[in-house]
Amino acid sequence: MGLDVAFWILAVVGVTAALAVVLLGDVFRAALSLVLCFLAVAGIYLTLNADFLAVVQILVYVGAISVLIILAIMLTREVQRGSPSNRLRIPALFVAALFLVVVIYALLNTNWQISSVPPLEPTTPAIAGLLFGEGGFILPVEIAPILLLAAIIGAIVLVREK
Amino acid sequence: MATQFLPPDWPGNFWAHWAVFTVIILVFLLLTVMAFIWFERRAMAIMQSRLGPNRAGPFGIFQPAADALKLLIKEDVVPAAGDKVVHWLAPVVAFVPVMMVFAVVPFQGGALLADLNVGVLYIVAISSLTAVGIFMAGWSSNNKYSLLGAMRQVASVVSYEIPVVLSLIGVILLAGSLSLQQIVQAQEIPFILVQPLGFLLFFCGALAEINRAPFDLTEADSEIVAGFLTEYSGMKFGLLFLAEYGEALAISAIVTTLFLGGWRGPLLPDWLWFLLKVGAVFFFIVWIRTTVPRVRIDQLMALAWKFLFPLALINLLVTAVEILVWPDVSLWLLVPVNFAVMIVLVLLWSKLFKLGWGRVNV
Numbered sequence: 024m025g026l027d028v029a030f031w032i033l034a035v036v037g038v039t040a041a042l043a044v045v046l047l048g049d050v051f052r053a054a055l056s057l058v059l060c061f062l063a064v065a066g067i068y069l070t071l072n073a074d075f076l077a078v079v080q081i082l083v084y085v086g087a088i089s090v091l092i093i094l095a096i097m098l099t100r101e102v103q104r105g106s107p108s109n110r111l112r113i114p115a116l117f118v119a120a121l122f123l124v125v126v127i128y129a130l131l132n133t134n135w136q137i138s139s140v141p142p143l144e145p146t147t148p149a150i151a152g153l154l155f156g157e158g159g160f161i162l163p164v165e166i167a168p169i170l171l172l173a174a175i176i177g178a179i180v181l182v183r184e185k
Numbered sequence: 186m187a188t189q190f191l192p193p194d195w196p197g198n199f200w201a202h203w204a205v206f207t208v209i210i211l212v213f214l215l216l217t218v219m220a221f222i223w224f225e226r227r228a229m230a231i232m233q234s235r236l237g238p239n240r241a242g243p244f245g246i247f248q249p250a251a252d253a254l255k256l257l258i259k260e261d262v263v264p265a266a267g268d269k270v271v272h273w274l275a276p277v278v279a280f281v282p283v284m285m286v287f288a289v290v291p292f293q294g295g296a297l298l299a300d301l302n303v304g305v306l307y308i309v310a311i312s313s314l315t316a317v318g319i320f321m322a323g324w325s326s327n328n329k330y331s332l333l334g335a336m337r338q339v340a341s342v343v344s345y346e347i348p349v350v351l352s353l354i355g356v357i358l359l360a361g362s363l364s365l366q367q368i369v370q371a372q373e374i375p376f377i378l379v380q381p382l383g384f385l386l387f388f389c390g391a392l393a394e395i396n397r398a399p400f401d402l403t404e405a406d407s408e409i410v411a412g413f414l415t416e417y418s419g420m421k422f423g424l425l426f427l428a429e430y431g432e433a434l435a436i437s438a439i440v441t442t443l444f445l446g447g448w449r450g451p452l453l454p455d456w457l458w459f460l461l462k463v464g465a466v467f468f469f470i471v472w473i474r475t476t477v478p479r480v481r482i483d484q485l486m487a488l489a490w491k492f493l494f495p496l497a498l499i500n501l502l503v504t505a506v507e508i509l510v511w512p513d514v515s516l517w518l519l520v521p522v523n524f525a526v527m528i529v530l531v532l533l534w535s536k537l538f539k540l541g542w543g544r545v546n547v
């Protein structure tokens with residue numbers, strides 16, 4: 024009961040915020056709506072007992088990525104009217120609607136497996152065991168930082184003065 | 186040691202627990218912030234051979250209450266060309282995360298709103314939200330000084346987040362848990378002795394994140410008026426001010442919990458130990474403010490990336506190796522080793538790294 028109420032509140036807030044990101048003309052307010060959308064998604068993770076994921080969502084998306092987006096917006100001109108409408112509105116609406124239909128079709132036609140096992144508590148040791156333990160995902164965990172390191176070095180090389 | 190543990194849903198059911206602790210946190214935050222403002226002004230005055238506030242009540246203890254009352258009845262000026270909705274929302278967005286941090290801070294054994302098993306990570310995540318509020322304040326004011334202050338804030342938060350989180354991992358490795366409750370229980374000796382370098386890095390980084398002197402560039406009055414606070418007045422200014430002191434209080438509480446043994450201590454009741462330690466850490470913050478001059482923005486960035494970040498990585502490596510190699514050794518044995526590591530590293534890095542030469546990019 025309580026979880027249902029929480030889900031609907033978060034879902035409505037999240038979808039409204041996501042629409043605001045697209046529809047607002049003021050780019051700065053659109054970025055703030057994106058922050059709200061990320062927070063709503065983190066709330067939904069919480070209702071699903073994925074507390075670690077929710078906190079990481081806030082840390083990475085709200086704390087870092089949104090701030091970087093806002094910082095990038097500061098480098099553009101015409102922030103308050105920065106999202107002008109153009110002739111691509113109708114095609115964009117068409118593509119978005121098509122995507123929505125496909126997603127809804129996939130959602131309704133999937134045979135969702137519902138686990139009857141109670142959620143793990145506490146979650147952090149299990150996640151750590153999967154990420155770093157034997158037979159876990161240690162290889163992807165190690166590859167991702169190398170990729171990021173290469174990206175960082177690339178960025179430094181690109182912006183370095185001669 | 187008279188450690189009493191309250192049951193997890195004291196006093197009764199979930200909602201009673203929630204209501205009681207929310208009220209406790211609110212009252213604690215408001216009263217302590219007012220006490221801290223008074224304390225800071227008096228302590229700074231003594232350190233600077235002044236008198237400080239001394240008229241309202243004995244030793245001026247009613248000065249913060251008088252200031253709060255004055256703020257409440259002041260006119261609320263909103264910049265005509267600013268973004269009014271964002272201007273109104275910004276103080277709220279800045280203040281709410283500060284209050285939420287206290288949800289996981291244990292005041293006594295078991296006395297906390299929520300014992301999350303991701304507690305430390307929750308604190309780091311929630312406190313990064315304040316930067317969004319401050320950026321909203323700076324942008325919506327439509328004032329170049331406000332925006333400059335907000336840009337500096339974002340730059341410092343993004344850079345200092347990394348050494349702060351890395352220096353916390355040492356504590357988490359030692360305690361074997363992310364829950365603040367269990368970290369306090371794991372501290373047979375305060376972790377400041379086992380993690381001296383981690384404490385130093387965390388304290389520096391935290392001061393920079395909350396814009397306390399010597400890192401108070403976002404409101405450097407001699408350069409950019411009052412930074413993001415410039416266009417704020419009345420209670421909105423009051424709320425931003427409250428958020429700022431609330432952050433200082435939160436940092437004091439987190440340092441107390443992670444490094445100073447939290448509520449643990451002999452003789453006195455547990456909650457009193459907690460308050461005393463928080464007060465001591467805050468006194469240290471005030472002391473630093475009156476002692477160290479403000480750094481420039483390029484020095485701020487250099488300190489984060491060239492000094493704190495590599496040392497935090499080395500600290501993490503050293504702690505991890507110690508825990509792997511001597512899993513059963515007494516923590517007391519790690520104390521001299523880690524102090525030696527800290528002294529060698531800090532001396533070495535201060536030889537390698539000089540603050541203040543090179544180009545100035547403001």
